[in-house]
Amino acid sequence: MPRILIADDDRELCGLLAEYLRREGLQVDVVHDGASALAYLRDPAMRPDLVILDVMMPGQNGLDTLRELRLQHRLPVIMLSARGEPVDRVVGLELGADDYLAKPCLPRELLARVRAQLRRHTVEGAATLTIGQLRLLPGERRAYVNEQELSLTGAEFLLLLTLAQRAGEVIDKATLTRAALGRELERFDRSVDVHVSRLRHKLAEAEETSLRIESVRGAGYVLAGGARA
Template identity: 50%
Template sequence: MIVVNKMQNILLIDDDEDLCELLDEYLSSEGFKVTSVHDGETAIARAAEGGWDAVILDVMLPGANGFDVLKRIKPDLGAPVLMLTARGEDTDTVLGLELGADDYVAKPCSPRVLVARLRALLRRRQHEPGAALRVGDLSLDEGSRQVEVGDQTVSLTGAEFNLLRLLVRHAGEVVSRDLLAEEGLGRPLGAYDRRIETHMAQIRRKLGASPDGSPRIQTVRGSGYQYVRRG
């Protein structure tokens, strides 16, 4: 068993009380402190209390569904969200990522897999030392995980930040989809996996175009993506 140095607070949102009890027992044995809620409105209220290191959120909930909950809590949460989706429901996965989820696990899943994904998310969220990275009018602070374009702060999900950081670190170079998935999302791509494309669309939308109107991030067909360095 891997023991974390600090007990991390997990908000578990799922209407299946038996599953919550099972996951609570397993996560607690792995060093996490779990709070379970079973409906959307209660989840929104508990999330607003703050102090969470991560949220595990099921799509199917009574009251407000998982997507409604995600839209309500994500802007002020300050923690990664791991969504639980029905196996084979790609539309749920894509919508969750577009709304700001940081990763997903298809149900039914083993507690061991869930903990592994959760740990990977938390590792990627740890602040890293170092000065801000700057390319043109974009500034990316690895310590505070803050991104600014000009004088405007850009709100990114954890996954979006990790992907953009890789591109900015290698500005002017092509970064492969496989590398983006493994280092930015913490796991390799599967067959017909569109997570990278989904995240890139969101990043582009949030950053907007360069001052001269050209794209900041270019798709290099068959290779990957490049954050364009100008001047």
């Protein structure tokens, strides 16, 4: 059974969410601050498959915790925040969150997001894909440019994989949202745009690559600059 870690200082909400997720067949651990969440991740026996991380926690807040978490771990992270402003969502995604959900949220919706991330974190049976200098290993969830590994989150990897599988073809944001996040595109949702921005930066940092993600206004994004091997 997948193990989920909830880090939130709202103990009543944690109890409610944990009980619901356990009834749906998930193992759930609960902590109430960022330091405890990071301690779980350092313990191989307790390491979760996915983290649900509240933004506003005492001491080390959720964003600082996420920043430190991303230095060593690629597991899916869903951010929760009582502040549902678009800027807060963007900040969380820029720091490496895979998805973001405003509180209060329905346990059923959170479960759907969790299941979507878990499904997309396990890519089975897909062959190695090479586009120009880019090499993707779906089974290992690893990406290389000229044998230099890119450090990608789960959502970033799936977004890049989707673009690479249809290299040279414009893919709309709704399709990319379903592929990378496992949900439908929401109104005023900039999640894909933020993930693309991070991917562009990481590709630009790779040495000697002509690969680029181009935006097509009103249509979506396209991976250009590489030929399929």
